[in-house]
Amino acid sequence: MSPLPNYSGISKSIRRHLNRAGVQEQWIADYWFTEETFRAEMRDAGFRVATMYPVHPALPLQYYTWSYLWRLSPLAAQVVSRALEVVTLREPLEWMALCVCE
Numbered sequence: 747m748s749p750l751p752n753y754s755g756i757s758k759s760i761r762r763h764l765n766r767a768g769v770q771e772q773w774i775a776d777y778w779f780t781e782e783t784f785r786a787e788m789r790d791a792g793f794r795v796a797t798m799y800p801v802h803p804a805l806p807l808q809y810y811t812w813s814y815l816w817r818l819s820p821l822a823a824q825v826v827s828r829a830l831e832v833v834t835l836r837e838p839l840e841w842m843a844l845c846v847c848e
Contacts, residue, residue, distance in 0.1 A: 788843070789848075795845050796846050797844050798841045799842045799844070800834045804834070
């Protein structure tokens with residue numbers, strides 16, 4: 747089973763902006779979990795994972811698909827977008843989890 751990242755991050759440009767503004771401490775921590783270890787950690791913290799949503803690994807492609815291709819052919823945009831979603835389910839960039847307090 748491949749690890750699922752629980753990732754929160756800010757872009758390099760935002761990090762540079764914060765550094766220029768005097769913020770030096772690290773606010774973001776990245777952790778890698780398998781689905782099983784993530785669910786166990788959430789359970790130990792008093793949460794139940796209700797569902798996990800894959801985050802699209804090709805967000806820029808989705809943007810261009812709907813911003814530009816859709817204007818030329820809505821049907822083609824739907825086909826391309828659905829194909830990109832299939833790729834997401836196989837190899838997500840990261841996951842967003844919806845957790846419920848137990």
